[in-house]
Amino acid sequence: MKMLRMLVRSIRDAFKSVKRNFSLSLASISCITITLIIIATAVIASFNVQNFTREIEKDLTIVVFLNNNVSEEDIENVTNEIKSIKNVDTYTFQSKVQVKEQMQAESDVFNAVLDTWDTDESPLKDTFQVKVKNVEEIKDTADKIKSFNEVSVVRYGEGMVDKLISAFSSIEKITYAVVLALVLVTVFLIVNTIKLTIDARKKEISIMRLVGASNITIKTPFVIEGMILGILGSIVPVIFTTYGYIAFYQHFDGHLFSDLIKLIEPEPFIYNASVIVIAIGILVGMVGSAGAVKKYLKV
Amino acid sequence: MDLIRLKNVEKKYKNGVQAIYDLSLAIEKGAFVFVIGGSGSGKSTLIKMLYREEKPTKGQIIVGGLDVAKLRNKKVYKLRRKLGIVFQDYRLLEKQTVFENVAFALEVLGAPKDEIREKVLKALEDVGLKNKIHNYPDQLSGGEQQRVAIARAIVNDPKLLLCDEPTGNLDPEKSMEIMQVLDNINKSRGTTIIMATHDKDIVNQMKKQVITLKDGHLVNFRQKGTYYNENA
Numbered sequence: 082m083k084m085l086r087m088l089v090r091s092i093r094d095a096f097k098s099v100k101r102n103f104s105l106s107l108a109s110i111s112c113i114t115i116t117l118i119i120i121a122t123a124v125i126a127s128f129n130v131q132n133f134t135r136e137i138e139k140d141l142t143i144v145v146f147l148n149n150n151v152s153e154e155d156i157e158n159v160t161n162e163i164k165s166i167k168n169v170d171t172y173t174f175q176s177k178v179q180v181k182e183q184m185q186a187e188s189d190v191f192n193a194v195l196d197t198w199d200t201d202e203s204p205l206k207d208t209f210q211v212k213v214k215n216v217e218e219i220k221d222t223a224d225k226i227k228s229f230n231e232v233s234v235v236r237y238g239e240g241m242v243d244k245l246i247s248a249f250s251s252i253e254k255i256t257y258a259v260v261l262a263l264v265l266v267t268v269f270l271i272v273n274t275i276k277l278t279i280d281a282r283k284k285e286i287s288i289m290r291l292v293g294a295s296n297i298t299i300k301t302p303f304v305i306e307g308m309i310l311g312i313l314g315s316i317v318p319v320i321f322t323t324y325g326y327i328a329f330y331q332h333f334d335g336h337l338f339s340d341l342i343k344l345i346e347p348e349p350f351i352y353n354a355s356v357i358v359i360a361i362g363i364l365v366g367m368v369g370s371a372g373a374v375k376k377y378l379k380v
Numbered sequence: 381m382d383l384i385r386l387k388n389v390e391k392k393y394k395n396g397v398q399a400i401y402d403l404s405l406a407i408e409k410g411a412f413v414f415v416i417g418g419s420g421s422g423k424s425t426l427i428k429m430l431y432r433e434e435k436p437t438k439g440q441i442i443v444g445g446l447d448v449a450k451l452r453n454k455k456v457y458k459l460r461r462k463l464g465i466v467f468q469d470y471r472l473l474e475k476q477t478v479f480e481n482v483a484f485a486l487e488v489l490g491a492p493k494d495e496i497r498e499k500v501l502k503a504l505e506d507v508g509l510k511n512k513i514h515n516y517p518d519q520l521s522g523g524e525q526q527r528v529a530i531a532r533a534i535v536n537d538p539k540l541l542l543c544d545e546p547t548g549n550l551d552p553e554k555s556m557e558i559m560q561v562l563d564n565i566n567k568s569r570g571t572t573i574i575m576a577t578h579d580k581d582i583v584n585q586m587k588k589q590v591i592t593l594k595d596g597h598l599v600n601f602r603q604k605g606t607y608y609n610e611n612a
Contacts, residue, residue: 083490084490086490086492087490090487090490101475284471284473285473287471288471288473288484289484289488290456290457290460291431291460291465291471292460292461292484292485292488292489292532292536293457293458293459293460293461293462293485293488293489293536294457294488294489295454295457296454296457298488298490299488378453
């Protein structure tokens, strides 16, 4: 009961002081707004990079061609050996007969040409299609499979894939770092802006201390105030990113530069992004306020 | 019974100035004590140590059973709730009314609304300001503002009221009014009052206990003291 009463009072005081110190509140809000727009852009960019990295990675397959003269037993051996490799996620076996059927179904030319061979003299090979868990280790896995006696050739789009993967992983790391740095800068800016507002209320805090308010009682209204500032500051960024992204998506028709780089569908993605932006706004406002008020809580 | 006990207390500030030397004394519950001495005698330091604004460098200070010297910053509020403090410069919130200023002390403790209203009105009655509860501090005279500050200090019914030069900004007539208010609080509520001052007229007229400090040393502690009477 007492806790509830104090919480209600804290919320009331927080709203009061946002209103009473309006010009300073406005300064904090615009500071949060501007940095949140940048953060939101970075967040959306990083999600999209992650998304198309994953899309491309999903398509990456190691194709294993076995020697021409392998027996049933050999195929079973290879199956077991592939199974035993840790990085292997799934694999499918296609016998030369199946490969032939598939190719014949794909094109009339293949159909005509392949029809001239019967199964025994077919130049096609039995194949495995292997998907890996960690694409960054695809080269090692391919090499391992290559070393089996029954295997003749291994293909996974070497060269191009290697470069693409390392580029994606650095882009991902960079976007993380940018988002983190922006959040830190925002916290710093907001701590300083809120410090200004709190400096004007030093006397209030010192009187609170004198009459026996515990630190948490003093802090709570300020932290709630920071939360309010964070929510108010994230309104514009949320609108901006929501409509901005929808417009962007429609303008580029869902993919950038080539069909390979697909953008994330706006729904429900923008709602999640908005929630993240608001959460960052609230968090940053709260941390900023708590950090700013801390200075005055010591004796 | 003693409300306050000091044992071999020393205070040396970080800049090297020693404010208090080996001070030991005890103050009874319900007493009215003046702390007198010139500038730099250590009287303000003594008051500040009692409400734990400053920590003694050595020795023990017990206030109402709390070991003040050992109290951690986080726990200081526990001490502050047991005492009221009045300063020379009133320290009121200008944007709040008289009522709100006094109620503030109870709100931060989470008291219910009805209780706050009742206690605030009682405290304002005790200092003679019941008719000005809706005024703002800048609409009051200095003496009235100080009485609001006193009301805020006693609204929580503390055992101890500390006053650091409460009449320092007031003319002799208003000062005596404040002293009447304090004397009444001491008598009717039984609140122990410790007041630092350098106003000799007040000390001589009130005839209360007097602690005299000089350059950080205790000169004497008399039952019914006067200001300048070193031989008594």
